[in-house]
Amino acid sequence: MSAVQAKQTIAETMREIGRNARIGANALKVATPEQKRTALLTAAGALNAHRKQILAANALDMAAAREKGISGAFLDRLLLTDARIDGIIEAVKTIAELPDPVGTVIAEWDRPNGLHIERVRTPLGVIGVIFESRPNVTADAGALCIKSGNAVILRGGSDSFHSSRAIVDCLLDGLHLAGLPVECVQLVPTTDREAVGEMLKGLDGNIDVIVPRGGKSLVARVQSEARVPVFAHLEGLVHVYIDRSADLDKAVAVTLNAKMRRTGICGAAETLLVHQDVAGTHLQPIIAALVAKGCEIRGDATVMGLVPEAVAATEQDWRTEYEDAIISVKIVESLEAAIAHIEHYSSHHTEAIIAEDAEAVEKFFNGIDSAILVHNASTQFADGGEFGFGGEIGIATGKMHARGPVGVEQLTSFKYRVRGNGQTRP
Amino acid sequence: MSAVQAKQTIAETMREIGRNARIGANALKVATPEQKRTALLTAAGALNAHRKQILAANALDMAAAREKGISGAFLDRLLLTDARIDGIIEAVKTIAELPDPVGTVIAEWDRPNGLHIERVRTPLGVIGVIFESRPNVTADAGALCIKSGNAVILRGGSDSFHSSRAIVDCLLDGLHLAGLPVECVQLVPTTDREAVGEMLKGLDGNIDVIVPRGGKSLVARVQSEARVPVFAHLEGLVHVYIDRSADLDKAVAVTLNAKMRRTGICGAAETLLVHQDVAGTHLQPIIAALVAKGCEIRGDATVMGLVPEAVAATEQDWRTEYEDAIISVKIVESLEAAIAHIEHYSSHHTEAIIAEDAEAVEKFFNGIDSAILVHNASTQFADGGEFGFGGEIGIATGKMHARGPVGVEQLTSFKYRVRGNGQTRP
Incomplete structure (x- = not known):
């Protein structure tokens, strides 16, 4: 960083990053599918090299x-190994080979006056x-944005800064070669928190969407402060409902996997409802099956009567994403009653029904307004x-634009192309 | 209005309207296509009766x-006649007979593990x-929302309050019968402006989207103050570009129609670019052709040299939506250069190219990021x-969720339906 840049305030630095991002976005908007694929495959090669x-x-x-005294799951999320780098490389390669979403015709039709109208995907x-400590988010998010024709501003946690920097350098190799x-x-x-505040204000219109990846406090801050659209889920308070028509084997296997895998x-089950x-x-x-795998059971009065291992659930339990x-x-x-309970307590992320009765499945699918509804699967x-x-x-639980898993298609908008041969409107 | 209700503050009244709207939305979410169609056809009959x-x-x-001294275009927009009521009835009938968007499968695919995934439309x-003075917006907006399974809170201008009330009563007849x-x-x-402020805050999460319909000051206020997503366009600074390959007859006919019809x-042309x-x-x-229809010409230096009728355009002219x-x-x-001018000055609503050269058309379509791009048509x-x-x-110029004309499909979100036969995730 030069002396001049060092004198910039964080707000100035971030605004400059915003302006630069728009330059990147304007180039990516008209990049060819082959350029984007080349950039990502080259980046994958650089990650390996x-x-x-x-x-x-x-x-x-x-x-x-470690010096800061961090340990446990957080430290494990931060760790990179050769195997984890292999995983990062594979993910970038997979994204490189996805169909390019930009320019895809989503719908087209003719009008009686001869106009032909196409709705085509465009970058956002x-x-x-x-994001917080996972270095792999750097590569995943960077690759998904490049593939979908979007520029990306990555703000990682201070703990993973050097790892993210090294990964971004490989993405830059790919962009350069392409x-x-x-x-x-x-x-x-900078890892100053003020930089996040500036991003949430949108950098003078130079951020179109914010995606927070991390714990609830980060997501909650982003959702409450952001002045631009956010793709996120605050929590995954996920339900599994065992219908009266449920097959016993499926009920056991799916519930066990949904809770304990x-x-x-965020897709882990937190509440089980049984007809x-x-x-x-x-x-x-x-x-x-759950207890055998070490799961604690918190039940209502009926469950308490049937299951000796259960402790009494409180009202707060129906509202809690244990993540445990x-x-x-x-x-x-x-x-x-199951639908009513879910509509009342759910975070509208994912819910499953185990049932053999097709009518019950349709009622469940129609009656619950969650991003993902699952029948007879985890x-x-x-x-x-x-x-x-x-x-x-990320996974979004909002209903605007993107919902459920946010992949390259959900990172696009669309525009209309109208083709005529001289038509004027009467 | 009862004595108790009369004591409510506007904020309390609006919050109650929000809670009621959610009740309506929950009912509409599971309404059958036939119920919604019946509601609208009955409403059309009631409008006639x-x-x-x-x-x-x-x-x-x-x-x-008139007593307030209002005249001209504003008064004309407010006026209803038998012919205009016929138009309103026709519009409601047309919307009634549209394919029901809710539950439509937008995409579906199978996974190697046998899971079948569907993406289906849901109401927002x-x-x-x-909106401001046009009473027909009451019927159009009400009908489009019912058809797309959404509850609607209509806040019309004070000038059209009685007209809107009479039209809404007909929509309520339809809902009741269905x-x-x-x-x-x-x-x-209430026509108090405080009610708008409350709506912009989202009524405790009970408004999912705001659509402003009216002049620039209304749209600008909504866009700057709304805490919920907005579908809108602030202006339509629309360009027509005459390529070097343009057919002369098409160029004349389309430009004349685009400007003067x-x-x-908002779709009227404001700037003409000529190769x-x-x-x-x-x-x-x-x-x-434009001058013959009474159009004033403001040109750059070259145009000034070629066209005696032209007055000199200033920098401000390239930024102005004349609506005149x-x-x-x-x-x-x-x-x-045409693409660069448009990308710099456009409001990203609609732009047209008149050209016979297919390559030029593709460059124009790819290089400009406006909601609607038109080739050889008005x-x-x-x-x-x-x-x-x-x-x-309305018509949206944002890139999130809806873009271009916002019809019943754009008033929907989606959810995923995943069907399995006992799959668990390894």
């Missing part, structure tokens, strides 16, 4: 984190990504990769 | 407006429409009805 530098940068971050512009400006991907050079992800008609047959085997090996369990008298499939999107920049 | 009451209500509004929830709650369509019972609508290679052949006939019989005209040295086709949407609640 610069493994040592990336691991060395990560070692700096890890040492600083500039995406601001605010003849695209390096302004397409910018890493905010990984308890810390009273199958409480006698299905509840015990499901609970037994705990599940709240309630017996409901009907499908309608809620942990709520993921852009599992949806076939080749990756996701 | 209650013509006299509507005209009488409008006469009250007109008398009050509650739409707040803030077994839908009257909370689906609410007219704000109706000068006050220097055809300035000698095409400029004069186009200008002559005035056009600014500039000679450009290339297609690229920019005045920028309209939901002309697009085949059966109506529009």
